[in-house]
Amino acid sequence: MSVSCNIIILYYSRNGSTQQLADAIANGVRKAGAEPILRTVSSDDAAASARDLVLTSDELAQCDGLVLGSPTRFGHMYSGLQQFWEQTSKEWLRGALVDKPAAAFTSSSSMHGGQESTLLSMIVPLLHHGMMVLGLPYTEPELQQTTAGGTPYGASHVEHAAGSRLSKHELALAEQLGKRVAKTALRLSEHEE
Numbered sequence: 001m002s003v004s005c006n007i008i009i010l011y012y013s014r015n016g017s018t019q020q021l022a023d024a025i026a027n028g029v030r031k032a033g034a035e036p037i038l039r040t041v042s043s044d045d046a047a048a049s050a051r052d053l054v055l056t057s058d059e060l061a062q063c064d065g066l067v068l069g070s071p072t073r074f075g076h077m078y079s080g081l082q083q084f085w086e087q088t089s090k091e092w093l094r095g096a097l098v099d100k101p102a103a104a105f106t107s108s109s110s111m112h113g114g115q116e117s118t119l120l121s122m123i124v125p126l127l128h129h130g131m132m133v134l135g136l137p138y139t140e141p142e143l144q145q146t147t148a149g150g151t152p153y154g155a156s157h158v159e160h161a162a163g164s165r166l167s168k169h170e171l172a173l174a175e176q177l178g179k180r181v182a183k184t185a186l187r188l189s190e191h192e193e
């Protein structure tokens, strides 16, 4: 097994909801025995949270897995994240992310406001990079129990259903997603030895 397993959690959050999911995913990564690296993208949005550093191309190339998070913006990811992926041709040409596990998460204000289209559109650049995309299986009990966020396509939070904080089901599913990506990365690194 490799000495360390680094899982990048790359997200943008303007008002903190997506950041709460990022933190829950980071806990899941830690619980699985890997290292979460919380990163964001550069943004012109002065209101956006600047708690975490901007992801560098070296960090992207060296990661063992990646979880991508965005607020739902008219049914798509935040444009700054799309712009980020459009600047990754170098990594794409080198196959830097090929066969590494990945997943997505989102936060929206309303229940039927486009979470699933956002999550599905977020995994498209991950697939182009050759990543192995993971979701949440229905063997997770919280996926059956949630009355707010949490989808088979990735972790999520619905503000109008859960309030400003994540519901217990949203929190559990976000942690599970982080664990799943980290466990998969650890298993893959064992097979590379």
Ligand SMILES: Cc1cc2nc3c(=O)[nH]c(=O)nc-3n(C[C@H](O)[C@H](O)[C@H](O)COP(=O)(O)O)c2cc1C
Pocket (backbone or CB within 6 Å): 012, 013, 014, 015, 016, 017, 018, 019, 070, 071, 072, 073, 074, 075, 076, 107, 108, 109, 110, 111, 112, 113, 114, 159
């Ligand atoms: C430009 C814009 C577009 C948005 N589009 C949607 C949308 O399509 N559906 C929805 O439910 N919420 C939408 N929202 C609300 C955000 O997705 C929601 O408040 C989210 O939880 C914010 O995440 P954050 O706290 O991490 O910034 C939009 C917000 C903005 C500013």
